Amino acid sequence: MGAQELDLAGLRRVYGRPGSRLFYTRVARNARHWGWTEPGQSKWRLWRAQRQLEDVLGRKLALPADARVLDAGSGAGVVARAMADRFGLAITGVDVLDFHVAEARRLSTRTGLAQRTSFTWGDYHQLPFPDGTFDGAYSMETLVHSYDPPRALAEFHRVLRPGGRLVLLGPMSTVPLDEMAPRERALLEPYLDAMVMTGAKIYHARNLPQLLTEAGFEVEEALDATPYYLPTTEAVHAYFWLPWAVLRRFGDPARWLNLRSTVEMYDVREYVAWYVHTAVKPQE
Ligand SMILES: C[S@@+](CC[C@H](N)C(=O)[O-])C[C@H]1O[C@@H](n2cnc3c(N)ncnc32)[C@H](O)[C@@H]1O
Secondary structure, rough: OOOOOOOOOHHHHHHHHHHHHHHHHHHHHOOOOOOOOOOOOOOHHHHHHHHHHHHHHHHHHHOOOOOOOEEOOOOOOHHHHHHHHHHHEEEEEEEHHHHHHHHHHHHHHHHOOOOEEEEEOOOOOOOOOOOOOEOOOOOOOOOOHOHHHHHHHHHHHHHEEEEEEEEEEEEEEEOOOOHHHHHHHHHHHHHHHHHHHHHHHHOOOOOOOHHHHHHOOOOEEEEEOOOHHHHHHHHHHHHHHHHHHHHHOOOOOOHHHHHHHHHHHHHHHEEEEEEEEEEEEOOO
16 A cells, blocks of 8 residues: 555656656657557657547537636646546646746746636645535546555545546556466566556555446446557657666666656556546436
Protein backbone atom coordinates (compact mmCIF):
# COMPACT_ATOMS: atom_id res chain seq x y z
CA MET A 1 0.00 0.00 0.00
CA GLY A 2 1.03 3.59 -0.40
CA ALA A 3 2.15 6.10 2.18
CA GLN A 4 -1.46 7.44 2.51
CA GLU A 5 -0.22 11.01 2.55
CA LEU A 6 0.87 13.56 0.02
CA ASP A 7 4.53 13.30 -0.98
CA LEU A 8 4.90 16.90 -2.07
CA ALA A 9 8.69 16.82 -1.91
CA GLY A 10 8.70 13.76 -4.16
CA LEU A 11 6.38 15.38 -6.70
CA ARG A 12 8.49 18.55 -6.66
CA ARG A 13 11.49 16.36 -7.44
CA VAL A 14 9.71 14.63 -10.32
CA TYR A 15 8.32 17.79 -11.95
CA GLY A 16 10.43 20.63 -10.57
CA ARG A 17 14.03 19.76 -11.41
CA PRO A 18 15.40 22.03 -14.15
CA GLY A 19 15.94 19.01 -16.42
CA SER A 20 12.29 17.93 -16.07
CA ARG A 21 10.98 21.43 -16.64
CA LEU A 22 13.15 21.84 -19.70
CA PHE A 23 11.91 18.51 -21.02
CA TYR A 24 8.25 19.36 -20.49
CA THR A 25 8.32 22.93 -21.74
CA ARG A 26 10.58 22.48 -24.76
CA VAL A 27 10.11 18.88 -25.86
CA ALA A 28 6.53 18.19 -24.79
CA ARG A 29 5.34 21.77 -25.34
CA ASN A 30 3.93 21.95 -21.80
CA ALA A 31 1.84 18.76 -22.04
CA ARG A 32 2.62 16.15 -19.43
CA HIS A 33 0.78 13.30 -21.05
CA TRP A 34 1.23 10.52 -23.58
CA GLY A 35 -0.41 10.30 -27.02
CA TRP A 36 -3.01 8.38 -29.01
CA THR A 37 -2.05 6.99 -32.42
CA GLU A 38 -4.65 5.47 -34.73
CA PRO A 39 -3.81 2.30 -36.72
CA GLY A 40 -1.93 3.25 -39.89
CA GLN A 41 -0.72 6.60 -38.55
CA SER A 42 2.97 7.38 -38.14
CA LYS A 43 4.16 6.89 -34.56
CA TRP A 44 6.75 9.66 -34.93
CA ARG A 45 4.25 12.52 -34.82
CA LEU A 46 4.12 12.83 -31.04
CA TRP A 47 2.45 16.22 -30.82
CA ARG A 48 -0.36 15.08 -33.10
CA ALA A 49 -0.78 11.98 -30.92
CA GLN A 50 -1.07 14.18 -27.84
CA ARG A 51 -3.77 16.32 -29.49
CA GLN A 52 -5.63 13.15 -30.50
CA LEU A 53 -5.55 11.86 -26.94
CA GLU A 54 -7.07 15.14 -25.76
CA ASP A 55 -9.80 14.69 -28.38
CA VAL A 56 -10.54 11.19 -27.06
CA LEU A 57 -11.04 12.71 -23.62
CA GLY A 58 -13.37 15.39 -24.98
CA ARG A 59 -15.48 12.78 -26.78
CA LYS A 60 -15.67 10.51 -23.72
CA LEU A 61 -16.74 13.42 -21.53
CA ALA A 62 -19.55 14.01 -24.05
CA LEU A 63 -20.75 17.16 -22.30
CA PRO A 64 -22.45 20.18 -23.85
CA ALA A 65 -20.66 23.50 -24.32
CA ASP A 66 -20.37 25.55 -21.13
CA ALA A 67 -20.52 22.45 -18.91
CA ARG A 68 -18.42 22.93 -15.75
CA VAL A 69 -15.61 20.41 -15.61
CA LEU A 70 -12.89 19.61 -13.06
CA ASP A 71 -9.36 18.85 -14.30
CA ALA A 72 -7.76 16.91 -11.42
CA GLY A 73 -4.00 17.36 -11.71
CA SER A 74 -4.02 20.02 -14.42
CA GLY A 75 -0.25 20.50 -14.85
CA ALA A 76 0.46 23.46 -17.14
CA GLY A 77 -3.16 23.41 -18.32
CA VAL A 78 -2.65 22.03 -21.83
CA VAL A 79 -5.57 19.62 -21.49
CA ALA A 80 -7.80 22.23 -19.84
CA ARG A 81 -7.21 24.64 -22.72
CA ALA A 82 -7.86 21.88 -25.29
CA MET A 83 -11.19 21.08 -23.60
CA ALA A 84 -12.13 24.77 -23.46
CA ASP A 85 -11.02 25.58 -26.99
CA ARG A 86 -12.15 22.47 -28.88
CA PHE A 87 -15.18 21.39 -26.80
CA GLY A 88 -16.38 24.70 -25.34
CA LEU A 89 -16.14 23.44 -21.75
CA ALA A 90 -15.53 25.63 -18.70
CA ILE A 91 -12.59 24.05 -16.92
CA THR A 92 -11.39 24.37 -13.34
CA GLY A 93 -7.92 22.89 -12.95
CA VAL A 94 -6.47 21.80 -9.62
CA ASP A 95 -2.82 20.98 -9.12
CA VAL A 96 -0.73 20.45 -6.05
CA LEU A 97 2.42 22.06 -7.49
CA ASP A 98 2.42 25.83 -7.21
CA PHE A 99 4.68 26.31 -10.23
CA HIS A 100 2.28 24.25 -12.39
CA VAL A 101 -0.66 26.43 -11.30
CA ALA A 102 1.31 29.61 -12.07
CA GLU A 103 2.39 28.26 -15.46
CA ALA A 104 -1.16 27.18 -16.34
CA ARG A 105 -2.56 30.62 -15.51
CA ARG A 106 0.18 32.38 -17.48
CA LEU A 107 -0.34 30.21 -20.57
CA SER A 108 -4.13 30.56 -20.45
CA THR A 109 -3.83 34.33 -20.31
CA ARG A 110 -1.34 34.31 -23.18
CA THR A 111 -3.60 32.17 -25.37
CA GLY A 112 -6.77 34.13 -24.60
CA LEU A 113 -8.41 31.24 -22.72
CA ALA A 114 -8.32 32.70 -19.20
CA GLN A 115 -12.12 33.24 -19.28
CA ARG A 116 -12.82 29.55 -19.83
CA THR A 117 -10.03 28.02 -17.72
CA SER A 118 -9.15 28.72 -14.11
CA PHE A 119 -6.51 27.06 -11.98
CA THR A 120 -6.34 26.54 -8.24
CA TRP A 121 -3.72 25.09 -5.95
CA GLY A 122 -5.05 21.98 -4.22
CA ASP A 123 -4.83 18.28 -3.52
CA TYR A 124 -7.49 16.32 -5.40
CA HIS A 125 -8.02 14.12 -2.34
CA GLN A 126 -9.55 17.13 -0.55
CA LEU A 127 -11.00 19.46 -3.11
CA PRO A 128 -11.93 23.04 -2.18
CA PHE A 129 -15.38 22.86 -3.84
CA PRO A 130 -18.91 22.24 -2.50
CA ASP A 131 -20.80 19.02 -3.31
CA GLY A 132 -22.25 18.80 -6.81
CA THR A 133 -20.20 21.68 -8.27
CA PHE A 134 -19.27 20.02 -11.58
CA ASP A 135 -20.99 18.40 -14.58
CA GLY A 136 -17.84 16.44 -15.36
CA ALA A 137 -14.38 15.61 -14.07
CA TYR A 138 -11.29 14.01 -15.54
CA SER A 139 -7.83 12.90 -14.61
CA MET A 140 -5.31 12.87 -17.45
CA GLU A 141 -2.48 10.62 -16.26
CA THR A 142 -2.64 11.93 -12.70
CA LEU A 143 -4.36 9.20 -10.66
CA VAL A 144 -1.08 7.23 -10.80
CA HIS A 145 0.25 9.76 -8.25
CA SER A 146 -2.67 9.25 -5.85
CA TYR A 147 -1.64 8.21 -2.33
CA ASP A 148 -5.20 7.02 -1.67
CA PRO A 149 -7.15 6.22 -4.87
CA PRO A 150 -10.44 5.26 -3.12
CA ARG A 151 -10.40 8.64 -1.36
CA ALA A 152 -9.64 10.50 -4.61
CA LEU A 153 -12.51 8.72 -6.39
CA ALA A 154 -14.87 9.48 -3.50
CA GLU A 155 -13.86 13.13 -3.74
CA PHE A 156 -14.52 13.22 -7.52
CA HIS A 157 -17.91 11.64 -6.80
CA ARG A 158 -18.70 14.26 -4.14
CA VAL A 159 -17.97 17.29 -6.35
CA LEU A 160 -19.95 15.92 -9.33
CA ARG A 161 -23.68 16.59 -9.65
CA PRO A 162 -25.97 13.55 -10.03
CA GLY A 163 -25.60 12.47 -13.66
CA GLY A 164 -22.09 13.99 -13.78
CA ARG A 165 -19.45 12.21 -15.85
CA LEU A 166 -15.94 11.08 -14.92
CA VAL A 167 -13.16 10.09 -17.33
CA LEU A 168 -9.85 8.63 -16.10
CA LEU A 169 -7.00 8.21 -18.56
CA GLY A 170 -3.67 6.67 -17.77
CA PRO A 171 -1.33 3.75 -17.32
CA MET A 172 -1.58 0.95 -14.80
CA SER A 173 -0.13 -2.48 -14.26
CA THR A 174 -2.06 -5.32 -15.78
CA VAL A 175 -2.06 -7.35 -12.55
CA PRO A 176 -1.38 -6.58 -8.85
CA LEU A 177 2.33 -6.18 -8.08
CA ASP A 178 2.30 -9.23 -5.80
CA GLU A 179 1.12 -11.41 -8.68
CA MET A 180 4.06 -10.42 -10.86
CA ALA A 181 7.08 -12.62 -11.30
CA PRO A 182 9.94 -11.33 -9.07
CA ARG A 183 11.96 -10.19 -12.09
CA GLU A 184 9.05 -8.16 -13.48
CA ARG A 185 8.26 -6.65 -10.12
CA ALA A 186 11.91 -5.73 -9.56
CA LEU A 187 11.79 -3.78 -12.82
CA LEU A 188 8.52 -1.98 -12.20
CA GLU A 189 8.52 -1.14 -8.50
CA PRO A 190 11.65 1.08 -8.30
CA TYR A 191 10.35 2.95 -11.31
CA LEU A 192 6.99 3.61 -9.62
CA ASP A 193 8.78 4.70 -6.42
CA ALA A 194 11.12 7.10 -8.23
CA MET A 195 8.20 8.68 -10.06
CA VAL A 196 5.96 8.87 -6.95
CA MET A 197 3.41 6.70 -8.75
CA THR A 198 1.92 5.46 -5.49
CA GLY A 199 -1.54 5.00 -6.97
CA ALA A 200 -0.22 2.53 -9.52
CA LYS A 201 0.87 0.28 -6.64
CA ILE A 202 -2.68 0.24 -5.26
CA TYR A 203 -4.93 0.00 -8.30
CA HIS A 204 -4.44 -1.98 -11.49
CA ALA A 205 -6.41 -3.00 -14.56
CA ARG A 206 -8.39 -5.60 -12.63
CA ASN A 207 -9.55 -3.62 -9.60
CA LEU A 208 -10.06 -0.05 -10.86
CA PRO A 209 -13.64 -0.67 -12.10
CA GLN A 210 -14.46 -2.13 -8.69
CA LEU A 211 -12.94 0.90 -6.92
CA LEU A 212 -15.09 3.15 -9.10
CA THR A 213 -18.20 1.17 -8.21
CA GLU A 214 -17.34 1.28 -4.51
CA ALA A 215 -16.98 5.08 -4.77
CA GLY A 216 -20.59 5.21 -6.03
CA PHE A 217 -20.07 5.39 -9.81
CA GLU A 218 -21.67 3.36 -12.58
CA VAL A 219 -18.87 2.27 -14.89
CA GLU A 220 -19.88 2.99 -18.48
CA GLU A 221 -16.71 1.72 -20.16
CA ALA A 222 -13.28 0.35 -19.25
CA LEU A 223 -11.43 0.68 -22.54
CA ASP A 224 -8.05 -1.01 -22.86
CA ALA A 225 -6.38 1.59 -25.08
CA THR A 226 -2.91 0.04 -24.96
CA PRO A 227 -2.63 -0.44 -28.77
CA TYR A 228 -3.24 3.30 -29.27
CA TYR A 229 -0.65 4.27 -26.69
CA LEU A 230 2.16 1.87 -27.56
CA PRO A 231 3.30 3.75 -30.70
CA THR A 232 4.07 6.78 -28.48
CA THR A 233 6.02 4.56 -26.08
CA GLU A 234 8.04 3.16 -28.99
CA ALA A 235 8.69 6.57 -30.52
CA VAL A 236 9.80 8.32 -27.32
CA HIS A 237 12.08 5.40 -26.55
CA ALA A 238 13.68 5.68 -29.98
CA TYR A 239 14.05 9.47 -29.64
CA PHE A 240 15.39 9.56 -26.11
CA TRP A 241 17.25 6.37 -25.16
CA LEU A 242 20.59 7.77 -26.35
CA PRO A 243 20.30 11.13 -24.52
CA TRP A 244 19.20 9.22 -21.42
CA ALA A 245 22.12 6.75 -21.70
CA VAL A 246 24.61 9.65 -21.99
CA LEU A 247 23.09 11.61 -19.09
CA ARG A 248 22.94 8.51 -16.91
CA ARG A 249 26.57 7.71 -17.66
CA PHE A 250 28.06 11.18 -17.31
CA GLY A 251 25.52 13.20 -15.32
CA ASP A 252 23.33 12.84 -12.28
CA PRO A 253 20.40 10.57 -13.25
CA ALA A 254 18.25 12.04 -10.45
CA ARG A 255 18.21 15.34 -12.29
CA TRP A 256 16.49 13.77 -15.29
CA LEU A 257 13.68 11.77 -13.72
CA ASN A 258 11.20 12.49 -16.45
CA LEU A 259 13.57 11.54 -19.20
CA ARG A 260 14.14 8.34 -17.26
CA SER A 261 10.41 7.77 -17.00
CA THR A 262 9.95 8.37 -20.71
CA VAL A 263 12.60 5.84 -21.65
CA GLU A 264 11.94 3.23 -18.97
CA MET A 265 8.24 3.07 -19.75
CA TYR A 266 9.42 1.08 -22.77
CA ASP A 267 11.27 -1.47 -20.64
CA VAL A 268 8.19 -2.17 -18.53
CA ARG A 269 5.71 -2.11 -21.43
CA GLU A 270 4.91 -5.82 -21.08
CA TYR A 271 3.33 -5.19 -17.67
CA VAL A 272 1.67 -1.86 -18.33
CA ALA A 273 -1.77 -1.26 -19.85
CA TRP A 274 -3.29 2.10 -20.73
CA TYR A 275 -6.96 2.56 -19.98
CA VAL A 276 -9.73 5.05 -20.49
CA HIS A 277 -12.40 4.56 -17.82
CA THR A 278 -15.68 6.39 -18.23
CA ALA A 279 -18.11 6.46 -15.33
CA VAL A 280 -21.28 8.28 -14.28
CA LYS A 281 -22.54 9.41 -10.90
CA PRO A 282 -26.07 7.97 -10.84
CA GLN A 283 -29.07 10.27 -10.73
CA GLU A 284 -30.59 10.43 -7.24
C1 LIG B 1 1.59 13.51 -15.54
S1 LIG B 1 1.16 15.12 -14.94
C2 LIG B 1 -0.27 15.44 -15.95
C3 LIG B 1 -0.61 16.90 -16.05
C4 LIG B 1 -1.75 17.22 -17.01
N1 LIG B 1 -2.92 16.44 -16.71
C5 LIG B 1 -1.32 16.97 -18.44
O1 LIG B 1 -1.77 15.98 -19.04
O2 LIG B 1 -0.52 17.77 -18.97
C6 LIG B 1 0.46 14.79 -13.33
C7 LIG B 1 0.00 16.04 -12.60
O3 LIG B 1 -0.73 15.67 -11.43
C8 LIG B 1 -0.40 16.56 -10.40
N2 LIG B 1 -0.73 15.92 -9.12
C9 LIG B 1 -0.17 14.83 -8.56
N3 LIG B 1 -0.76 14.54 -7.39
C10 LIG B 1 -1.74 15.46 -7.20
C11 LIG B 1 -2.71 15.68 -6.17
N4 LIG B 1 -2.79 14.89 -5.11
N5 LIG B 1 -3.57 16.71 -6.31
C12 LIG B 1 -3.49 17.54 -7.39
N6 LIG B 1 -2.58 17.38 -8.40
C13 LIG B 1 -1.73 16.35 -8.31
C14 LIG B 1 1.08 16.83 -10.60
O4 LIG B 1 1.51 18.00 -9.94
C15 LIG B 1 1.14 16.94 -12.13
O5 LIG B 1 0.91 18.25 -12.56
